[in-house]
Amino acid sequence: MLKDILMIIERDRMILRSQISRELNIADTLVDDGIQQLIRMGFILEEETGADCVVACSNCPFIKSCQKEIVKTYQISQKGKDYLAQR
């Protein structure tokens, strides 16, 4: 399952849980677990897209709108790429 999730993510270059769940015929919660396991093992890297202005801009009037995350993004790590290349 983890291998399949990793391959689908690499193929689609996106994570759409409902699509992975449908393709692998597993529950959404399992897709979540799978992605978390892949992150924990270092096959996928979770990225932060919300800017971090806390220290630099404590007086900035836009500080509250600054720290939000519009889109969650990930990268397949070198470990993940190597693994996929072997298969």
Add this chain to the structure above:
Amino acid sequence: MRKGTIALVGNPNSGKTSLFNALTGANHYVGNWPGVTVEKKEGFFEFEGEEYHVVDLPGTYSLGAFSEDEVIARNFILSEEAEVIIDVVDANNFERNLYLTTQLLEMGQKVVIALNMVDEAEKKDIFFDIEALSKKLGISVVPTVATRGTGLEDLIRRAVFVLNEGEVVKNPLRYDEVIEHHIEHVEEFLKEEELPFPLRWVALKVVEGDQALIESLLESEISEQAKTEIRNFARYHSSDNFELEIIDTRYRLTHEIAKGTVSRPEVQKVTLSDKIDKFVTNKFFGIPIFAAIMFVVFQLTFVIGEDLLGGAVASLVEHFGGWLERFLTLVSAPAWLISFMADGVINGVGAVVEFVPVITVLYLLLGFLEDSGYMARAAYIWDDLMRKFGLQGKAFVSMIIGFGCNVPGIMSARTLDNKKDRMITTLINPFMSCGAKLPIYSVFIAAFFPEHGGIVLFSLYFLGILIAMLMAKLFSKTLFKGESSYFIMELPPYRTPGAKNVLRNMWDNVYGFLKRAGTTVFAVVTLVWVLAVLPGSVEPYSQHSILGQIGTFIAPIFRYAGFGGWQEAVALFAGLPAKEAVVGTLGMLYAGQYVEEGSMLVNALQQNFTSLTALSYMVMTLLYTPCAAVLGTVKKETNSFGWTIFLALYTFAIGWLFAVAIFQIGSLLGFS
């Protein structure tokens, strides 16, 4: 006399604590696990005259060593203090919960499953073949509803039976040949050792590369030869990804167990979200749909924010200004104070505050799109196009953030993992129309294009994106060559936007806007006012004032763009500390000079600009040098004065070129 200890283990929210409470009633006490702050709940119950000790372990999804809860649960189970484990499995999330069960069986424990919340599962048409399930797993499975006490007696009976007479079941998991070979190899060199845990489990964990267990073995009393073998194994197989294979096998087993033992309604093959995505993320329709949505956003922003509410707020500000001026005159305030308050504060800062409704509506609508899950799709559909322009789609995320304020837009570029993408994203972000530019567009649109507010606003935002992408292409072909890195974007399911999130997003932006109006804009307007009324010997706000002379000196730069007046030139430079100050400065400098009544700034602009020069001026403000805060951020992020100066100059040049082009081409074509 206590007969034995039973441990409760399960995923968070599996109903484990309800089961513990139902089993022990009032006979329980709460403490802490040794050395940590995690709560430890213990209690006892009586069954057929015997007393049984119950320990409620922390909720966990697995039994690795990756969190405090996992370590506590794992260590307690392996300590064999508990003679039997009740594994509480949420019937609604069966497969996910079963992952933990597979690990318990691998540990060689006596396990009974409490299949909890079966009533809720049945309501969702999820049914279990308990007998088949029990047979596949090789352990007792008892359906329960812990909150109602259903199935409890049966569960206790089974647990007590297993505790007294049951045997550890055979581990149902067999890994592929390579892994099994390595497990056997590790078992071979550990079989003579005194291990604290079952041999196969220890061997499996060594193969899996479980660092916590490996370290504890290396610190234990096992022989030096065994320690050397463990070290060698870990070193030689560190890149073999056995952990992935092992975890994958466990998931495969849970899937196989569920197959044939659980019946559930067919999962809807294509959801509404999928149907929407088919169009919204389509290669050909995606960007036109995005453009259409943004057009509606800008149209609504202008119609509601400016046409419906803007006039009322402007009138309120002007009435307040009039009242303040009369009051100050009545209390015989000095003339300079009256001038400062009326011309400087009310006409300057007030002119900015008048645009709060526009800001409010725009960020309300953008917040709605963000919270619905659409903005993630927008970034996704732009990925291909961005790549053609030498960037990656995540740069579009920075650009979207830049629509609020370029400072966080540029700061978010630090998450891009190669320098090329980071630098290009930083250098193009100022072309995004931030909230501070909105009052400038709004006042010019109100003066010259009131019938076409939405389309003009939309065109300005898109022109910014277009120029940003063209510059990205130019930079990627010249200054920053190389490939853009790929990334994976998560598309959340569509959802109804939550009022709280949307309103908070709106308020954060309105608050930021008001705070800047009250601080930076106020300071700029004050400085401009001082320069406009000095020296005292000349007519205030005239060309002979200090400000007038500065403006007259720089105004020729903009002659070819059609707005060569000193006031317009000064206003552009006043916008360098904060863009809102452009409107504030124009409001102050034009104050009361041309207008009898009504919206003063709008009427003054109509007498100083034509539609063509207004367009040229708006494009200049869209593209020219960003504000000081943005330049400061660029310096900080690039750690280079050179790039900061480059950004300030090249954006000014681009703004000037486009403004001149619009005016000159427009004039040639006969527009005025």
